[in-house]
Amino acid sequence: MDFEVLSIASGALSDHVTDTLLLLVPADQARWTLPQALQAELRQAVDAGDLSLKTGQSLCLHRPAGIAAQRLVLSVAASAQAQAQQAAFAVGLALIKTSGPGTRTLSVAWGGDEPVVASAWAETLVKAVSAAVYVYRHTKPSATPAPRLTRVELLGSAAQVSELQTGVRQGKAIAAGIELAREWANRPGNHATPTHLAEQAIALGQAFKKLKVEVLDTEALAELGMGSFLAVAQGSDQPPKFIVLNYQGSTKKVAPLVLVGKGVTFDSGGISIKPSAEMDEMKFDMGGAASVLGTFRALAELQPKINVVGLIPACENLPSGRAVKPGDVVTSMSGTTIEILNTDAEGRLILCDALTYAERFKPAAVVDIATLTGACVIALGHHHSGLFSADEALATALQSAGESALDTAWRMPLDEVYDDGLKSNFADIANVGPRAGGSITAAMFLKRFTGAYRWAHLDIAGTAWKSGAAKGATGRPVGLLTHFVLAEAQALAARKST
Numbered sequence: 001m002d003f004e005v006l007s008i009a010s011g012a013l014s015d016h017v018t019d020t021l022l023l024l025v026p027a028d029q030a031r032w033t034l035p036q037a038l039q040a041e042l043r044q045a046v047d048a049g050d051l052s053l054k055t056g057q058s059l060c061l062h063r064p065a066g067i068a069a070q071r072l073v074l075s076v077a078a079s080a081q082a083q084a085q086q087a088a089f090a091v092g093l094a095l096i097k098t099s100g101p102g103t104r105t106l107s108v109a110w111g112g113d114e115p116v117v118a119s120a121w122a123e124t125l126v127k128a129v130s131a132a133v134y135v136y137r138h139t140k141p142s143a144t145p146a147p148r149l150t151r152v153e154l155l156g157s158a159a160q161v162s163e164l165q166t167g168v169r170q171g172k173a174i175a176a177g178i179e180l181a182r183e184w185a186n187r188p189g190n191h192a193t194p195t196h197l198a199e200q201a202i203a204l205g206q207a208f209k210k211l212k213v214e215v216l217d218t219e220a221l222a223e224l225g226m227g228s229f230l231a232v233a234q235g236s237d238q239p240p241k242f243i244v245l246n247y248q249g250s251t252k253k254v255a256p257l258v259l260v261g262k263g264v265t266f267d268s269g270g271i272s273i274k275p276s277a278e279m280d281e282m283k284f285d286m287g288g289a290a291s292v293l294g295t296f297r298a299l300a301e302l303q304p305k306i307n308v309v310g311l312i313p314a315c316e317n318l319p320s321g322r323a324v325k326p327g328d329v330v331t332s333m334s335g336t337t338i339e340i341l342n343t344d345a346e347g348r349l350i351l352c353d354a355l356t357y358a359e360r361f362k363p364a365a366v367v368d369i370a371t372l373t374g375a376c377v378i379a380l381g382h383h384h385s386g387l388f389s390a391d392e393a394l395a396t397a398l399q400s401a402g403e404s405a406l407d408t409a410w411r412m413p414l415d416e417v418y419d420d421g422l423k424s425n426f427a428d429i430a431n432v433g434p435r436a437g438g439s440i441t442a443a444m445f446l447k448r449f450t451g452a453y454r455w456a457h458l459d460i461a462g463t464a465w466k467s468g469a470a471k472g473a474t475g476r477p478v479g480l481l482t483h484f485v486l487a488e489a490q491a492l493a494a495r496k497s498t
């Protein structure tokens with residue numbers, strides 16, 4: 001897909017030759033800034049009752065009078081804010097899919113007097129277009145092909161051009177990362193094994209010069225003493241893989257950020273087996289891992305001046321004669337013994353060893369990303385990811401990264417009062433606590449392994465995929481993570497220059 005920024009006087013919008021002009025307009029008509037012909041078309045549509053000036057409304061007009069575009073798609077936006085524009089893009093693009101599938105060139109403009117932040121506007125648009133044209137085909141080659149769209153023009157004033165270009169560049173990189181994350185999370189368990197994930201990571205390492213990738217196998221993991229991770233993996237015939245990605249954008253002496261992604265390529269629950277209904281969705285249980293791969297894909301393209309390490313423990317959680325059993329006690333890499341009371345609380349068991357492994361990088365901060373608990377879905381639904389951290393600055397940084405990327409996280413509690421639940425008579429710690437507050441005790445479990453550095457945990461159980469008719473991965477939180485890393489890189493640069 002080609003994204004092109006064009007400078008165009010707003011009076012010339014109606015003369016712009018294109019297949020489809022997607023025009024976002026404010027709900028308040030007093031705030032329209034449109035050339036005569038467009039204003040007339042819009043007014044007619046409103047007066048005729050074909051378009052109501054409410055957020056989320058849209059209309060497609062074919063060969064509108066006095067307008068050079070073949071089609072005019074009007075989409076009403078609540079305001080110039082990125083979130084409102086995003087919603088209007090999505091509605092407009094959905095309408096183009098059905099009413100203008102022949103569109104090859106799409107031109108997009110904002111017709112309101114309240115100014116948009118051009119870079120954010122462009123980034124949001126690029127992400128929206130990429131999301132709209134993505135089609136999963138890996139195991140369904142017969143899927144309706146993506147629309148014929150090959151070129152998207154962002155129309156703005158001359159003063160906006162450079163900001164729009166910045167946004168396009170960032171949007172393209174993040175969109176590529178989101179698409180990679182969606183694609184891998186969507187692939188079924190038999191097409192996205194730990195070995196497949198490792199191969200994809202290695203391929204990324206080969207494609208980008210600043211990215212080095214290493215994969216540790218069972219033997220190396222045993223050598224490291226990752227008894228907790230290996231306990232989860234032992235029930236499956238698929239060998240576990242521990243993927244280490246290293247993006248070096250700064251000098252070696254700069255402490256890296258470490259991103260740890262849960263990579264359970266299928267979670268049956270193990271001996272504590274899950275009910276059958278919707279168990280297929282547990283192929284998405286490597287959404288954290290997919291988001292780490294996607295973030296590295298974006299970073300490799302954007303090349304920020306910062307170092308980032310990615311750690312992905314990848315395995316299946318299956319029942320078998322060799323599977324770990326409730327009551328088994330295992331020794332983690334940290335030396336802490338763990339009583340596995342429920343084999344379905346496997347995410348924390350693979351993450352704790354990865355978190356211990358992270359210590360060797362003397363990280364500036366560690367963020368883990370995991371589809372960790374059903375309880376988090378109950379708490380937050382599907383809008384915000386759960387954010388857990390005892391570090392105020394880190395929590396704030398992640399929260400604002402989520403806001404600027406329109407990939408939000410909501411802060412959850414993480415104080416010692418929740419620690420009691422994990423007591424065991426047979427080990428240093430149990431892997432499950434009481435049902436109530438389940439996402440918090442899960443985070444408290446992880447916290448035990450993070451004493452050596454600043455740490456935050458993102459529970460993406462409710463945000464990594466959609467269920468029902470629109471079943472599929474979302475690619476979240478690639479946007480949040482990429483914005484976080486970029487902001488940290490900027491902070492590093494600011495510190496250096498003072």
Ligand code: BES
Binds near residue numbers: 346347375461
């Ligand atoms: N992968 C699941 C969490 C999950 C469940 C995410 C449903 C999204 C939807 C995780 O491994 C799990 O099974 N967690 C258990 C923990 C419990 C046994 C303490 C859960 O949430 O039920």
Ligand code: MN
Binds near residue numbers: 269
């Ligand atoms: Mn589980």
Ligand code: ZN
Binds near residue numbers: 264346372
């Ligand atoms: Zn799981």
